[in-house]
Amino acid sequence: MNGTRVRPPLILMVPAMAGLAFLVLPLAGLLVRAPWSTLGTRLAEPHVLEALRLSLVTATLATGLCLLLGVPLAWTLARVPFRGVRLVRALVTVPLVLPPVVGGVALLLVLGRRGLVGGRLDAAFGITLPFTTAGVVLAEAFVAMPFLVISVEGALRAADHRYEEAAATLGAGRWTVFLRVTLPLVAPGIAAGSVLCWARALGEFGATITFAGSFPGRTQTMPLAVYLALETDPQAAIVLSLILLAVAVLVLAALRGRWTGTS
Amino acid sequence: MRGLDARVAVRRGTFALDLPLAVAPGEVVALLGPNGAGKSTALRALAGLVPTAGGHLVLDGTDLAPLPPERRRVGMVFQDYLLFPHLSALDNVAFGPRCQGMRRRAARRLAAEWLDRVGLAGHGAARPRELSGGQAQRVALARALAAAPGLLLLDEPLAALDARTRLDVRAALRRHLAGFAGAALLVTHDPLDAMVLADRLVVVEDGRLVQEGVPADVARRPRTDYVARLVGLNLYRGRARRGKDGAGTVAIADGGSLDTVDSPEGEVFLAFSPASVGLYRTRPDGSPRNIWRTRVDAVERHGDRVRVRLSGPPFAAVAEVTPAAVAELDLSEGRPIWAAVKATETHVYPA
Amino acid sequence: MSAVTGMATGGKSAAAARPDRARAGRARAGAARRAAAVMAAVAVTGCAATGDAGTDGETLTVFAAASLTEPFTALGREFEAARPGVRVRFGFGGSSTLARQITEGAPADVFAAASPATMAQVTRAGDAAGTPRTFARNRLVIAVPKDDPGRVRDVRDLARPGLKVVLCAAPVPCGAAAEKALGAAGVSVAPVSREQDVKAVLAKVRMGEADAGLVYRSDVKAAASQVAGIEFAASARAVNDYPIVRTANAPEAALADGFLGLVLSARGRDVLARAGFEVP
Numbered sequence: 011m012n013g014t015r016v017r018p019p020l021i022l023m024v025p026a027m028a029g030l031a032f033l034v035l036p037l038a039g040l041l042v043r044a045p046w047s048t049l050g051t052r053l054a055e056p057h058v059l060e061a062l063r064l065s066l067v068t069a070t071l072a073t074g075l076c077l078l079l080g081v082p083l084a085w086t087l088a089r090v091p092f093r094g095v096r097l098v099r100a101l102v103t104v105p106l107v108l109p110p111v112v113g114g115v116a117l118l119l120v121l122g123r124r125g126l127v128g129g130r131l132d133a134a135f136g137i138t139l140p141f142t143t144a145g146v147v148l149a150e151a152f153v154a155m156p157f158l159v160i161s162v163e164g165a166l167r168a169a170d171h172r173y174e175e176a177a178a179t180l181g182a183g184r185w186t187v188f189l190r191v192t193l194p195l196v197a198p199g200i201a202a203g204s205v206l207c208w209a210r211a212l213g214e215f216g217a218t219i220t221f222a223g224s225f226p227g228r229t230q231t232m233p234l235a236v237y238l239a240l241e242t243d244p245q246a247a248i249v250l251s252l253i254l255l256a257v258a259v260l261v262l263a264a265l266r267g268r269w270t271g272t273s
Numbered sequence: 274m275r276g277l278d279a280r281v282a283v284r285r286g287t288f289a290l291d292l293p294l295a296v297a298p299g300e301v302v303a304l305l306g307p308n309g310a311g312k313s314t315a316l317r318a319l320a321g322l323v324p325t326a327g328g329h330l331v332l333d334g335t336d337l338a339p340l341p342p343e344r345r346r347v348g349m350v351f352q353d354y355l356l357f358p359h360l361s362a363l364d365n366v367a368f369g370p371r372c373q374g375m376r377r378r379a380a381r382r383l384a385a386e387w388l389d390r391v392g393l394a395g396h397g398a399a400r401p402r403e404l405s406g407g408q409a410q411r412v413a414l415a416r417a418l419a420a421a422p423g424l425l426l427l428d429e430p431l432a433a434l435d436a437r438t439r440l441d442v443r444a445a446l447r448r449h450l451a452g453f454a455g456a457a458l459l460v461t462h463d464p465l466d467a468m469v470l471a472d473r474l475v476v477v478e479d480g481r482l483v484q485e486g487v488p489a490d491v492a493r494r495p496r497t498d499y500v501a502r503l504v505g506l507n508l509y510r511g512r513a514r515r516g517k518d519g520a521g522t523v524a525i526a527d528g529g530s531l532d533t534v535d536s537p538e539g540e541v542f543l544a545f546s547p548a549s550v551g552l553y554r555t556r557p558d559g560s561p562r563n564i565w566r567t568r569v570d571a572v573e574r575h576g577d578r579v580r581v582r583l584s585g586p587p588f589a590a591v592a593e594v595t596p597a598a599v600a601e602l603d604l605s606e607g608r609p610i611w612a613a614v615k616a617t618e619t620h621v622y623p624a
Numbered sequence: 625m626s627a628v629t630g631m632a633t634g635g636k637s638a639a640a641a642r643p644d645r646a647r648a649g650r651a652r653a654g655a656a657r658r659a660a661a662v663m664a665a666v667a668v669t670g671c672a673a674t675g676d677a678g679t680d681g682e683t684l685t686v687f688a689a690a691s692l693t694e695p696f697t698a699l700g701r702e703f704e705a706a707r708p709g710v711r712v713r714f715g716f717g718g719s720s721t722l723a724r725q726i727t728e729g730a731p732a733d734v735f736a737a738a739s740p741a742t743m744a745q746v747t748r749a750g751d752a753a754g755t756p757r758t759f760a761r762n763r764l765v766i767a768v769p770k771d772d773p774g775r776v777r778d779v780r781d782l783a784r785p786g787l788k789v790v791l792c793a794a795p796v797p798c799g800a801a802a803e804k805a806l807g808a809a810g811v812s813v814a815p816v817s818r819e820q821d822v823k824a825v826l827a828k829v830r831m832g833e834a835d836a837g838l839v840y841r842s843d844v845k846a847a848a849s850q851v852a853g854i855e856f857a858a859s860a861r862a863v864n865d866y867p868i869v870r871t872a873n874a875p876e877a878a879l880a881d882g883f884l885g886l887v888l889s890a891r892g893r894d895v896l897a898r899a900g901f902e903v904p
Contacts, residue, residue, distance in 0.1 A: 124832040140833045141788060141816035175322050176355040178342035180420050181372035190368075194359040223790065223817025223828065230818075238820065241720040242795035 045245045052249045060227045061235040069211040072150035080158040088166035106156045114220025145222035150211035158203040165199020209261040276456045281315045282328030290480040296456035303471030304460045311480040312460040316426045348422030352429040354413035356401035363397035369420025387415040407438040427459035464503040506544045513541045529587025532616045540624040549618035550592035553611040562615045569608045684879040687715045687722040689738035690823045694846045695899035718821035733880035736868040739797030743867040756867035760901040762840040765853040767829045774835030779809045779856040790834040793818040801862040802838040809858035842900035
């Protein structure tokens with residue numbers, strides 16, 4: 011009888027363990043089936059490096075774009091009281107729940123060569139976005155921006171806005187307050203949001219293949235390369251997947267203090 | 274006109290603040306009042322952090338009303354200081370000068386001077402969370418002063434400090450305020466802070482000015498129950514009538530009457546100290562004094578003194594006695610008792 | 625032979641779960657089989673009694689190349705009409721995707737691929753019952769949006785700089801065929817995208833994002849309202865053979881053979897031809 015005091019009930023532990031296995035086993039499978047002996051040479055293959063480079067570059071550019079547009083948007087949602095703020099917040103989160111392929115189609119309808127905006131861009135400047143690296147960046151930013159906005163808005167709401175008042179009484183104009191007080195105060199939230207945003211952009215598949223197509227070195231990012239490699243060279247697909255897994259683990263490690271820590 | 278000349282009017286739902294305020298350069302005015310009286314709101318309105326509804330705000334001849342906070346030259350020390358957590362103490366102090374366009378190095382030099390002046394010369398590199406409460410308060414003061422405001426607002430500057438630190442910080446704050454050339458307005462609900470720091474007190478209740486004057490005067494002649502409690506006096510309002518020998522009698526509005534010496538006629542306030550009230554188990558006799566039978570309502574210990582609250586009829590009062598007297602008189606709630614105050618201990622002034 | 629291999633590793637298909645169909649079941653104790661047979665009989669008579677054709681569970685699963693979507697859907701409907709109580713389910717997709725799914729144990733009865741190479745993935749893994757038979761051929765055409773913004777007249781136009789051409793990725797049959805055909809035409813094309821399957825190429829052309837794409841003639845036929853097809857001679861050098869086979873572990877082997885028969889019949893050839901395929 012003694013020692014049973016803290017034993018968790020079996021009815022919870024069994025599904026808990028099953029759930030854990032369900033999440034972990036596929037990743038373990040990836041590790042087990044990986045062609046470890048040829049890993050080095052496979053990683054060094056030009057098309058792998060090309061896809062990796064493209065993924066890193068586009069995910070970073072997409073994150074930059076999200077920061078540029080998302081932080082002001084988050085600030086507006088958090089600090090500017092206006093009618094319909096809840097509606098706008100809901101709209102911002104739509105790409106989170108939207109299947110990315112649908113996002114890709116929507117992007118085509120707006121920014122495609124015959125899209126509402128894209129058509130004009132093409133006519134006026136000769137700029138077309140589909141099939142370009144810029145298109146990849148847009149597709150990734152579209153699906154990843156909600157992560158940044160939600161994260162930064164949360165940080166802004168949690169931050170004491172009286173610091174901004176204090177800055178104003180010291181003679182700081184609004185822009186100075188934003189740059190020198192608000193941004194540093196929510197810097198941890200922005201950092202966490204950026205990492206999430208970057209990771210989401212890195213893993214983007216559906217919107218990218220729909221909007222930007224797939225061409226090595228230009229629009230074929232890692233996930234697209236994984237999908238194509240699966241058709242011909244499953245081992246290569248595993249290698250590419252391993253890289254993405256490693257990046258995911260790194261992201262988790264970077265966020266550990268923020269999401270699981272008590273600080 | 275130099276200094277602050279204002280009528281601060283703020284509306285918020287059913288609450289309305291309408292407070293005339295004038296503070297001369299170099300003068301320190303304390304805004305005193307119970308919670309919710311509108312003291313902090315008045316400060317925030319002066320700083321431009323809440324919108325005003327009418328009234329006027331003029332500082333050193335400039336109309337502040339149309340100006341945003343950053344252009345008012347109104348410095349503020351917040352109750353919890355609000356030092357920027359991401360900046361060092363030095364950069365916190367240098368923030369104001371930087372915002373006014375001073376170059377980084379000059380601003381830091383000025384900030385270092387200010388930190389030195391508030392006795393924190395060695396703490397420039399410290400982050401706010403590494404500072405003690407007293408140090409943070411001094412950094413906050415230095416930060417506000419370094420921006421060279423024409424009006425300095427202090428919102429409960431000592432409230433967040435423990436009793437011992439408070440004493441030191443209060444003395445230091447008094448020194449710095451004395452050296453400040455502009456107008457200073459501080460909000461507090463601690464009468465001692467107000468008396469020590471301020472040249473003049475302004476008492477606000479429910480958004481209105483109820484009493485104003487130099488600390489000694491306010492302390493001696495409270496005009497509301499709140500002020501009377503604050504300065505620790507029994508206060509009654511009544512109608513005075515002069516007697517045959519120059520002495521007078523005040524008929525208290527709530528009932529009963531008290532004899533006084535040297536009384537004016539008409540509507541008056543009558544005040545006496547709790548320490549001047551004597552308590553007896555049997556009816557005392559002797560020198561001319563007011564004697565009334567009453568009942569003990571509560572017995573509270575305050576340091577080495579005991580406060581005995583007496584309930585009416587004829588009127589409520591507070592007496593202050595020694596613990597020995599409590600034991601001797603066997604004071605407990607509900608006990609009937611005789612109370613006495615000498616006519617010479619009462620103080621009467623026109624209402 | 626391949627069937628035996630399939631049974632030895634039978635756990636990866638649905639065969640083991642259907643003792644009334646799986647030949648492997650013979651080796652097992654009879655009691656369970658008899659019970660299952662009785663239950664199947666009850667189910668059949670029950671159905672007959674109520675006249676409900678939807679629940680008796682005879683479902684044929686056909687995995688077919690995306691380009692076969694239209695003719696196979698039509699043939700499937702005819703097959704169902706001819707056999708009350710039978711349902712045909714299709715999995716359309718890129719041939720190599722489907723081939724991989726089959727070798728990984730997806731419960732398909734019939735596999736129709738867009739190229740012998742992708743079919744070989746299945747036969748090599750021992751997942752095909754018998755030898756695949758070629759039932760159709762498809763040749764590539766140039767698909768352009770109806771309004772033809774790139775003014776494509778001929779295969780040589782595809783090499784024009786600035787023209788947005790979309791091809792299938794090299795590993796999928798339509799991609800391999802495209803490279804072959806373009807090579808034969810002596811045209812070097814710099815595509816803006818290499819899509820995962822032929823329907824994705826068609827979609828890009830349909831939406832007007834691409835000026836031209838190489839797709840199968842049957843695809844153009846299926847999307848005739850939005851897309852125009854331009855034939856070119858060199859495509860004859862890259863004709864795709866479409867092989868079809870019953871899978872080794874087909875849960876519905878008899879139905880599978882029946883469907884194969886329909887596809888190879890005169891009626892089947894007719895439907896395929898009308899869809900733009902060449903039939904042998």
